Amino acid sequence: MPADTKIIELRQFLAERLPQARLGMAPERMVPAALPTGIESIDQGLGGGLPQGAFTELVAPGEGSGSAQFIHSLLRHTASAGRFLTLVDGADSLDIDALEPEALAHLLWVRCRSTAEALQTTDLLLRDRNIALVVLDLKLNPAHELRRIPGTLWYRLSRLMEQHGGTVLVITPQPLVAGAAARIVSRTRLDHRDLERSPDTLDLRFETEQRRVREAGARQTA
Amino acid sequence: MYAVIHLPQFPLQAALRLAPELWEQPVALVDPARSTPVVLEMTPPARDAGVERGQTATQALARCTGVRVRHRALAQETATTDVLLQCAYGFSPHLESTAPGLCTLDLRGLSRLQPPEPNALHAWAQELQSSLSAQGLRSHIGFATTPNLARHAAQSGSAVHVVTDAARFVASLPLAALEPSSDTARILTGWGLRTVGELLALDPAELTDRLGLEALGLLAAASTRNTRPLKTIRPPEVWTESWDFEDPVETLEPLLFLLRRFTDSLCARLALAGRAAERVDLSLRLESGNRLERQLNVPEPSRDAAVLLRLLNTHLDTVRSESAVVGLQLTLETTVPAQRQFGLFETTLKDPRQFQETLGRIAAILGSDRVGTPVKLHQHGTDAFRLVPPEFEGVAPLSQPRPALQAPGLRRLRPAPVATVESVDGRPSSIQCPMAQGRLVVTLGPWRTSGRWWETGTWQREEWDATTLRGQVLRLVRQPDGWTVDAVLD
Numbered sequence: 001m002p003a004d005t006k007i008i009e010l011r012q013f014l015a016e017r018l019p020q021a022r023l024g025m026a027p028e029r030m031v032p033a034a035l036p037t038g039i040e041s042i043d044q045g046l047g048g049g050l051p052q053g054a055f056t057e058l059v060a061p062g063e064g065s066g067s068a069q070f071i072h073s074l075l076r077h078t079a080s081a082g083r084f085l086t087l088v089d090g091a092d093s094l095d096i097d098a099l100e101p102e103a104l105a106h107l108l109w110v111r112c113r114s115t116a117e118a119l120q121t122t123d124l125l126l127r128d129r130n131i132a133l134v135v136l137d138l139k140l141n142p143a144h145e146l147r148r149i150p151g152t153l154w155y156r157l158s159r160l161m162e163q164h165g166g167t168v169l170v171i172t173p174q175p176l177v178a179g180a181a182a183r184i185v186s187r188t189r190l191d192h193r194d195l196e197r198s199p200d201t202l203d204l205r206f207e208t209e210q211r212r213v214r215e216a217g218a219r220q221t222a
Numbered sequence: 223m224y225a226v227i228h229l230p231q232f233p234l235q236a237a238l239r240l241a242p243e244l245w246e247q248p249v250a251l252v253d254p255a256r257s258t259p260v261v262l263e264m265t266p267p268a269r270d271a272g273v274e275r276g277q278t279a280t281q282a283l284a285r286c287t288g289v290r291v292r293h294r295a296l297a298q299e300t301a302t303t304d305v306l307l308q309c310a311y312g313f314s315p316h317l318e319s320t321a322p323g324l325c326t327l328d329l330r331g332l333s334r335l336q337p338p339e340p341n342a343l344h345a346w347a348q349e350l351q352s353s354l355s356a357q358g359l360r361s362h363i364g365f366a367t368t369p370n371l372a373r374h375a376a377q378s379g380s381a382v383h384v385v386t387d388a389a390r391f392v393a394s395l396p397l398a399a400l401e402p403s404s405d406t407a408r409i410l411t412g413w414g415l416r417t418v419g420e421l422l423a424l425d426p427a428e429l430t431d432r433l434g435l436e437a438l439g440l441l442a443a444a445s446t447r448n449t450r451p452l453k454t455i456r457p458p459e460v461w462t463e464s465w466d467f468e469d470p471v472e473t474l475e476p477l478l479f480l481l482r483r484f485t486d487s488l489c490a491r492l493a494l495a496g497r498a499a500e501r502v503d504l505s506l507r508l509e510s511g512n513r514l515e516r517q518l519n520v521p522e523p524s525r526d527a528a529v530l531l532r533l534l535n536t537h538l539d540t541v542r543s544e545s546a547v548v549g550l551q552l553t554l555e556t557t558v559p560a561q562r563q564f565g566l567f568e569t570t571l572k573d574p575r576q577f578q579e580t581l582g583r584i585a586a587i588l589g590s591d592r593v594g595t596p597v598k599l600h601q602h603g604t605d606a607f608r609l610v611p612p613e614f615e616g617v618a619p620l621s622q623p624r625p626a627l628q629a630p631g632l633r634r635l636r637p638a639p640v641a642t643v644e645s646v647d648g649r650p651s652s653i654q655c656p657m658a659q660g661r662l663v664v665t666l667g668p669w670r671t672s673g674r675w676w677e678t679g680t681w682q683r684e685e686w687d688a689t690t691l692r693g694q695v696l697r698l699v700r701q702p703d704g705w706t707v708d709a710v711l712d
Contacts, residue, residue, distance in 0.1 A: 063694040068631045068712050079620035096607045098631035102620045104596050108612045111592040121584050128580040192689045
């Protein structure tokens with residue numbers, strides 16, 4: 001048996017038998033019940049952040065919805081916490097130039113060319129219990145491809161998340177994800193004047209809706 | 223002390239190395255290069271059915287209607303020699319490729335064989351034989367104090383033969399072991415000589431008077447003391463397996479069946495050489511004459527056959543060919559495996575092996591240039607980056623978030639769609655492209671950049687930010703060959 005496999009098994013054994021020892025030695029590695037996004041209005045609305053082990057959907061309708069800015073903020077916040085983010089980029093549209101190298105070092109970027117590729121790779125990632133946070137970005141994918149996604153797919157992926165503990169944020173141009181635990185709706189409208197502004201001063205408006213984890217139907221506007 | 227590895231029926235072993243189940247069936251090997259192809263070797267069931275060396279294929283079929291006639295493949299024999307040398311190199315660094323199917327090893331310096339006790343030699347030989355057996359090769363190994371004696375011992379028919387009494391062993395050898403010329407062999411047989419011992423009993427001077435210089439060569443070959451320096455070589459670092467199908471293959475299962483054998487064989491050889499695969503080159507030869515070739519990068523160098531096979535399986539799941547497959551070749555590009563110290567508690571991955579496998583499967587679906595961690599390139603211009611394998615150990619957290627650009631992030635369009643742009647007074651005024659049509663109400667710019675004007679690859683671009691009537695903000699780029707939409711604000 002390879003030495004690294006032995007260590008993995010030993011680590012799992014100790015974590016099960018002596019959870020307090022793990023707590024004492026590596027408190028920063030403890031996984032919270034919700035993953036904060038770093039955007040205050042969203043974290044407050046969702047009770048701390050993206051609910052773990054479940055889907056969250058960010059509906060970003062129309063033009064200038066701020067979804068790209070949201071991804072950048074989420075990556076920066078994740079990198080600040082020393083964690084990693086996996087971006088399944090459905091239309092290969094991430095703007096590398098706007099991100100600092102230190103933030104990019106915390107990114108696993110999966111560059112897809114179609115919705116089918118994005119869903120297939122998301123399925124593979126969710127079967128891997130190493131992946132904590134996946135952003136599935138379908139904002140620029142063609143509407144006819146999105147319409148072909150069977151509703152049962154989301155339930156199947158949900159079961160994978162429950163088994164392996166992953167968290168998935170899906171960015172869509174319209175409500176799409178059946179059974180999402182939380183939904184964020186962008187009310188942001190960026191225009192040419194925002195091109196002159198610093199990203200920190202942009203007026204990003206998001207509306208959150210917690211569905212299953214907290215009070216069902218509770219709605220807050222930020 | 224020397225050891226010689228002998229692969230009996232070498233051409234047949236080479237032909238059946240990747241199909242060992244054929245040893246249980248009647249198979250005859252013929253050489254198509256000869257004007258009259260005759261049987262060179264045959265499997266035991268074929269021999270039992272009456273097939274003999276020197277028969278034509280028709281005669282062999284007449285003796286045994288079920289015999290499968292296979293052609294001798296020199297490429298397979300070369301590959302088998304490589305396999306033999308690579309396996310032997312894992313046991314001794316001093317080796318000679320003596321002849322096809324014969325490899326001589328100098329055992330001096332091997333501490334576990336000093337002194338060369340018969341039990342230790344047998345144990346060592348069995349390890350070597352099981353290593354060769356894993357490659358589908360059957361071997362005989364001989365040990366002696368000279369290379370020639372060791373060769374005779376290996377060719378004596380025993381699986382392992384340690385020569386302890388050299389004089390007695392040589393005396394018992396048949397004369398044919400000294401490989402005399404046909405004329406000399408006929409003379410010696412006429413004298414009633416059958417063994418080397420009977421030859422050595424004759425007076426050397428009188429023997430030379432009658433047989434000439436060849437007698438000296440025979441006596442030297444029968445010597446128990448004459449040794450020779452080995453022409454030592456390093457085994458070629460070629461990690462290739464190939465196969466030509468008898469019938470065209472249209473489904474995935476036969477390919478995977480063979481690829482499993484390829485990966486098992488190659489990974490066992492990599493383990494002996496202390497190397498790991500970092501890239502897999504797969505080539506499918508089609509019935510139409512074309513080839514389907516694909517290079518698959520292994521995210522983390524590995525010599526785990528299951529990992530490589532899953533990588534290939536994932537890729538082949540997506541392959542659609544114009545015609546059936548008639549040949550297959552797998553080549554591994556290798557490197558020294560990375561050594562990593564795993565901490566007990568401090569890791570960000572629960573199971574690094576599973577993660578590498580996941581990356582490999584994604585790379586097989588999308589291509590290895592489409593998954594990884596982006597690293598910006600140190601050059602001017604936009605959207606310049608490369609992807610590297612993700613590293614989860616020792617990456618410092620982002621201390622002070624500061625956007626690389628003092629502007630909101632855009633969404634890049636890759637590849638950038640071509641646009642038809644009309645200008646008024648040098649400013650874009652309307653656009654026609656798949657994602658936007660009509661008048662442009664606001665235009666900001668131009669921002670002009672250029673680079674590499676001092677060498678080939680010169681570029682220059684003019685950027686404009688334009689808003690359509692629908693409120694869509696586009697980044698338009700004008701280059702010498704026309705307009706494109708590089709990004710949108712979202």
